[in-house]
Every structure is written in C-alpha cells, then in structure tokens.
Amino acid sequence: MAEQEGGGGGAAAGGNGAGTAPLRKPAVAREVAPKRINLALQGGGTHGAFTWGVLDRLLEDERLVFDGVSGTSAGALNAAIFVQGLAEDGRPGARKALDRMWRDVAARLAVSPLRNTPLEKALWGYDLTYSVAYQTFDTLSRVFSPYQLNPFPVEFNPLRQVIADNLDEARLKRDPKAIRLFISATNVRTGKPRVFTRAEVTTDVILASACLPNVFKAVEIDGEAYWDGGYLGNPAIWPLYYERGAPDILLVQINVLNRQELPTTPSDIMNRLNEISFNASLMAEMRAIDFVQRLLDSGRLEQPRYRRIFLHCVEDEERMRQFKLSTKLNGDWDFLQTLRKFGWEAADRFLATHFDTLGRESTLDIQRYL
Secondary structure (H helix, E strand, O other): OHHHHHHHHHHHHHOOOOOOOOOOOOOOOOOOOOEEEEEEEOOOHHHHHHHHHHHHHHHHOOOEEEEEEEEEOHHHHHHHHHHHHHHHHHHHHHHHHHHHHHHHHHHHHOOOOOOOOHHHHHHHOOOOOOOHHHHHHHHHHHHOOHHHHOOOOOOOOHHHHHHHHHOOHHHHHHOOOOOEEEEEEEEOOOOOEEEEEHHHOOHHHHHHHOOOOOOOOOEEEOOEEEEEHHHOOOOOOHHHHHOOOOOEEEEEOOOOOOOOOOOOOHHHHHHHHHHHHHHHHHHHHHHHHHHHHHHHHOOOOOOOOOOOOEEEEEOOHHHHOOOOHHHHHOOOHHHHHHHHHHHHHHHHHHHHHHHHHOOOOOOOOHHHHO
C-alpha cells in the first residue's frame, strides 16, 4: 500500500512515473509520553507564593501527571488546595483554587498590623525589618509567649479563616480522584514528626503544620499538641517513596541554602538561623537518600525492596536571598505577585532544561545538601 501511494505521488508530481523518487511522507510529531512526578513543597510563610507560581507553571504542562504531594507549613496549604483543586476540576480547577486562596491570604493580611506604612514601603520595599509594627511584634514575641499575649480561649489566627474558606475537608478526604497527600507537623511533647495523610487532613492539621511556637499557641489534635512541621520535615520526602509511588520527586525549595556574607546584625543573624533551622531536616533526609542510593550503586542493596528514586529541584536562590525573615510575614499583594512570578519562571526554566530527564536520572545536585 505504501508503494502504491509513493508511486502515484511521484507520477503526479513529475508528469510520468519513470525514474521519479517517491514523495516523502509528511513528518508527524511524536506524542510525548506523560511524566509522572511527586511534589515536595517547603514551608516559609508568605514566601509560599513562590511555590504557587511553580505549581501554576507545572499545571500548564499537560505532559506532567501528578502522583503525590508532601507539604509543610505554607507548603501544606499549597499542597492541600492543589490536591483538592485537581480533584474538583482537573488542572484548571487547581489553578483557580490556588489563585483564590492566595488572594484570600492577601485580603486577610491587608488588615494586619504587620505591614509597612507607605513611607516605610518607599524606604525599604518589601522588607518589614525596620518598620515600627514589626519591631514591636518582634520585641513582644521575645518577651511574652502566645499564651501570655492571649490568655483567652479565642484564637487570633488569620490563617484559620483562610483555610476554612478554601478547604473542603469532605471532598479532600473522600474524592476518589484525589491524589496522595502528606502534611507534616511536630509533636511538641515527644519531639517527633507526624505525617498526616489525605484522609486525616483538616483545618487544624494545616494550622498545626504552620504553627510557629513564638507566634501561635500549639494546635491540639487528638489530645496531642503540635507545632510547625518545618522543624522535623520541611518537607518530609520519605512518604513519597515509602508508598511506592512514582520514582521522580520534585522539591520546591524556598529557604536559601547558601549565603556568602557573614551575618553581623541581629536581624541578619536571626534570618540565617531561621534558614538553617528550616533546612536542617531536609539536609538530614538528603544524606539518608544519598546513602541508600550509593548502596544500590554498589550492589549492596537489592531491588525492588530498595529502589532508586530521581530527585529534582526548582529554586531561585539568587532572587530569594534578597528577602529577609520579616518578609515571610508580608502579605502585600504586589509582593505575593512578585514571588509568584519568580516561581513561575523558575519552573519554566526547569521544564525547558530537564523535562526529558524525568524518569531517567536525578537532576538535583545532592552534594549541596551533604
């Protein structure tokens, strides 16, 4: 059949069939097989808007299929709304849900006392460090605990209403289309991490994952008190490969690993301590992963009991270094949009450079964490 089509085409083109080469078949682009990935989302206050931008770009790429998400603090909120939105209305649903949630965050924080005055914004931009409001808050949080500042049973936490307005607990728990979800928190009494699965996620679970102990009272869940999950899992990566999901894990990192300058001012020292503290658990887990992978390489561990995983990372340390600790509390809409743009561009660069590598090898330089 192919010869008949080729010969006929040649005769038509050349006037006679003798000595005329068959026409080439038109080139047809090969369909790209979808790549299945897991997402691991770091926490970091309103810097989580960077992750929003990353997720928005990933959702635009229909070559990607999402297998599971692990998140902590702001990463937990992003993860829960991402999974819920996907279950509700696929990729468009997830993008709309994340946009709606972050607009709600901005609206709630627009009336927060922790914001720059117009003059302070003109002087220091998005940095709140030297504002009167932030200095007052910082001093109070060092002298008094949340239990002393608020001895009443009524909780003052703007994040609670944001979660309540955007999280559909019933759908998240029961929708068969919802992908795997893991949210980390720190047990105050035992000092151990707890990872909540999708069936366990509630407003309180997300609040617990984002509970900074010097700002909010511990969140009680089933009789246990919890603080921010970032102390012991920021984010927890192990649930994504313990449950035999896709081998590719994409880390969205918003806490800076490396700084060349030595911090000398009180604010810079606190900023660096915060970055080190909230990267410590990630570094420990990376060391464990590297150890297992090297044992696999040497043949000292057998698959499938132990299996190879492929690690990837989306980050933009160069840009994120400019933002100090105080900006993690800045809910200014322009600031959130700036972070979202940085995240979108970082994810776009990752896809352009590394998409073809997914499913074959790691692109994350694990030596940075060792």
